[in-house]
Amino acid sequence: MRRLFSFALILCALYTAQAQEWVAGTTVTPEQIAEQGVDSFFDSETISDAIFERMQGKSYKADCTIPRSELRYIKALHITREGVTKRGEMVVNSAISGDIVAILKQLYKAGYPIERMELVDNYGADDNCSMAANNSSAFNYRTTPGGTRLSAHSRGMAVDINPLYNPYIRRTESRTIIAPKEGSDFVDRSKKFAYKIERNDLCCRLFLERGFEWGGDYKTIKDYQHFEK
Numbered sequence: 001m002r003r004l005f006s007f008a009l010i011l012c013a014l015y016t017a018q019a020q021e022w023v024a025g026t027t028v029t030p031e032q033i034a035e036q037g038v039d040s041f042f043d044s045e046t047i048s049d050a051i052f053e054r055m056q057g058k059s060y061k062a063d064c065t066i067p068r069s070e071l072r073y074i075k076a077l078h079i080t081r082e083g084v085t086k087r088g089e090m091v092v093n094s095a096i097s098g099d100i101v102a103i104l105k106q107l108y109k110a111g112y113p114i115e116r117m118e119l120v121d122n123y124g125a126d127d128n129c130s131m132a133a134n135n136s137s138a139f140n141y142r143t144t145p146g147g148t149r150l151s152a153h154s155r156g157m158a159v160d161i162n163p164l165y166n167p168y169i170r171r172t173e174s175r176t177i178i179a180p181k182e183g184s185d186f187v188d189r190s191k192k193f194a195y196k197i198e199r200n201d202l203c204c205r206l207f208l209e210r211g212f213e214w215g216g217d218y219k220t221i222k223d224y225q226h227f228e229k
Contacts, residue, residue: 022075022087022089023087024086024087024088024089024117024118024119024122025086025087025088025116025118026086026087027084027085027086028041028077028085028086028087029085030085033077033085038077038105038108038109039105041075041076041077041087042075042076042077042101042104042105042108043074043075043101044072044073044074044075044097044098044100044101045072045073045075046069046072046073047068047071047072047073047091048073051073051091051119052068054119054121055091055119055121058120058121058124058125059091059119059120059121059125059139059140059141060141061125061141063141064141064154066093066141066154066155066156069094070093070094070095070155070156071091071092071093071094071139071156072091072092072093072094072097072156073089073090073091074088074089074090074091074092074097074100074101074104074138075087075088075089076088076089076090076100076101076104076105076108076117077104077108078104078107078108078114078117078136079108079111079112079113079114080113080114080115081113081115081194081195083111085108086117088104088114088116088117088118088136089117089118089119090117090119090136090137090138090139090159091119091138091139091156092138092139092156092157092159093139093155093156093157095157095229096156096157096229099210099211099212099229100138100159102210103203103206103207103210106202106206107202107203107206110202112201112202112203113162113194113195114136114161114162114195115134115135115136115162115195116133116134116135116136117135117136117137118135118137119137120135120137120139120140122135123135125140125142127140127142127179128179128180128181130163131160131163131164131167131179131180131182131183131225132164132180132181132182132183133164134162134163134164134165134195135163136159136160136161136162136163137159137160138153138156138158138159138160139153139154139155139156140153140154141153141154142154152228157228157229158226158227158228158229159207159226159227159228160225160226160227161197161203161225161227162195162197162225163180163183163225164180164182164183164186164195165183165186165193165194165195165196165197166183166186166195166196166197166216166224166225167179167180167183167184167186167187167224167225168215168221168222168223168224168225168226169187169221169222169223169224170220170221170222189224197214197216197224197225198216199214199216199217204216207227210229211229212227212228212229213227213228213229214226214227215227215228
């Protein structure tokens, strides 16, 4: 009985260590993936107290009307264009959590490049800072760029992928709004560049197959980074 108890403690310690080591942006080696299996690096969880504390006053603002119970914390691997595999994280609505895990897994297995995938809270929930860093993210209780209505990101029902290279563009009579402004070099979609999302590429196809809308199809604006359901 004592041996069984000791073995249980060891397993618990190993599980705790593995759970604590999930830090977005850290590198995962081929040996780790071979040992644990690639599928073990993709998961959807309820929002833990630790994650919720990170979100408080940032993506989850004081006036947020979305119950914590409706949100899910996504763990996923992603691969950069340099071929480095990293841990990633997102918070999304539970209604799309299964879709997002499946899509991110397919993108990773296909070698589709995503540069960065961290909670927007790492950037103080400042959407512009997050986009300028080319950070792919989802939940953030905020308004639309340059607008007053709540974004679909406020419900965790939208995901932005490689936003620096796939900016939001809205033209008015007096000016053109580009978000992030650092993405101005990528407004011309006839150019070829890294991390570019096009309608025929794998990322767009996978989201569309699961019933998402792509911002690149919008008529009055263009939001090439944006997938919404």
